[in-house]
Amino acid sequence: xxxxxxxxxxxxxxxxxxxxxxxxxxxxxxxxxxxxxxxxxxxxxxxxxxxxxxxxxxxxxxxxxxxxxxxxxxxxxxxxxxxxxxxxxxxxxxxxxxxxxxxxxxxxxxxxx
Amino acid sequence: xxxxxxxxxxxxxxxxxxxxxxxxxxxxxxxxxxxxxxxxxxxxxxxxxxxxxxxxxxxxxxxxxxxxxxxxxxxxxxxxxxxxxxxxxxxxxxxxxxxxxxxxxxxxxxxxx
Numbered sequence: 001x002x003x004x005x006x007x008x009x010x011x012x013x014x015x016x017x018x019x020x021x022x023x024x025x026x027x028x029x030x031x032x033x034x035x036x037x038x039x040x041x042x043x044x045x046x047x048x049x050x051x052x053x054x055x056x057x058x059x060x061x062x063x064x065x066x067x068x069x070x071x072x073x074x075x076x077x078x079x080x081x082x083x084x085x086x087x088x089x090x091x092x093x094x095x096x097x098x099x100x101x102x103x104x105x106x107x108x109x110x111x112x113x
Numbered sequence: 114x115x116x117x118x119x120x121x122x123x124x125x126x127x128x129x130x131x132x133x134x135x136x137x138x139x140x141x142x143x144x145x146x147x148x149x150x151x152x153x154x155x156x157x158x159x160x161x162x163x164x165x166x167x168x169x170x171x172x173x174x175x176x177x178x179x180x181x182x183x184x185x186x187x188x189x190x191x192x193x194x195x196x197x198x199x200x201x202x203x204x205x206x207x208x209x210x211x212x213x214x215x216x217x218x219x220x221x222x223x224x225x226x
Contacts, residue, residue, distance in 0.1 A: 004155070031212040043117075043204060044156070044217040089155055091215070099212025100169055101146075103155030 002027045002094040006104035013080055014112050021075040021107045023090030028068045031093040035064050035075050037086040038106070044089060047075070080111045115139070117218035119205050125224045131193035134221045138186070138207030145182060146215065147190050148204040156204055162188065163211060192223075200225045 148156035
């Protein structure tokens, strides 16, 4: 079974800082990796999808990288804003389990104005 | 384009009562997922459908939970009877195929008293 870990569990930064969120997984035979944000009491919003053949994806101030060999992905947020405050979740789909997605427990981000 | 629709958004019931959740996926998405999310945790898969077929229901507690996806479009998840430990957020997601980018609905927050 794929195990997904996200570190740190919580992060607080001043507005304007660049930051990195980490996601690690145990089985490198992945199909896709997807980053989400979740606001309190809301569903998950898709941020970026990285296919197993890709090394990174970018959307605006967000950049996600994937290193399958080391079982790691990072989400880089540039010039953080208070509106970025949310929980960020990483999900990995494993080929060995029919492309089922496994989620980490998330990183709770607070950007202080 | 409409996103994933779920209803109800909130439900409060007494233990031993039945409850049902409804999900309508994004048009054209063949894969539908039901997840359970406990506070402070990432979503955990309950069941996945490819069209009308349940291809992964290994984590669905079949003694009290059931699901159906008639005609391969919308889906219903039922709990009968509900227990106190079932209090959680029930999320529905859809994608074009298993392992592809998932899109989530807003979820149903269930409280069992």
